[in-house]
Amino acid sequence: MTKLLEDRIVVVTGGSRGIGRAIALACARHGADIVVNYWTNPLLPAQADHEIDALVDAIRATGRDALAVPGDVAQPDTASALVAAAVERFGRIDVLASNAGICPFHGFLDLPPELLQRTMEVNLHGAFYMTQAVARQMAAQGHGGAIVATSSISALVGGGMQTHYTPTKAGVHALMQSCAVALAPHRIRCNSVLPGTIRTEINDDDLAAPGKTEYFERRIPLGRLGEPDDVADCVVFLASDMARYVNGAALLVDGGMYVNLQ
16 A cells, blocks of 8 residues: 555544544554544543553554553643643654534524534634644645645534534634634645544434434435545545645545435
């Protein structure tokens, strides 16, 4: 297999599970050393530790190195601490996969302000803080880089139980477009992936509703839900030199769901 990220240093946020985990492993398989940010749920600390330990072991099994750094991306200091840890260990950062996000489904009319605030802080503010901190490091290094953010098909379409979530993903998409312009003089490319319905823990409860999975499968022209690796492989491409002239793009990874009006 041609390794598209040979000897690159890749930072992945929200990397302990789901799409983030798949991104970390895909980048490692393509020759990168990985710095993984993860957040420990105070209600399930042992589970978080187990997940991140298992991921680090899996990355090292590919022959690459891994560093796990805990932190809540909603806090600005997390970004600077993550960058400092990455540079101390590996000397530089070549790629950021800004992936951390939450999607707590909730109705609109009784949506609590604190849930709106938390979703905004993690999904949008966190992406901003992390992108800014990594971009500063990349600019100082002087040899460019690539930033790929995980937005969502929800940036383009509405969801009755996601009125607090869809604006954040539209914001992430817009953030990457603006950063593509702002950071181009530093040779830092910024793009986003927009996953459709992907089998991860974030939507397990939603897909457990009777008939929900079958409904989505009917809506998706390719006839199946997405898997985390479907998204991760696209992130590898956008981070690699194969996408050297791709800047400000938003790549739908949804099996054709968005364009299917029938």
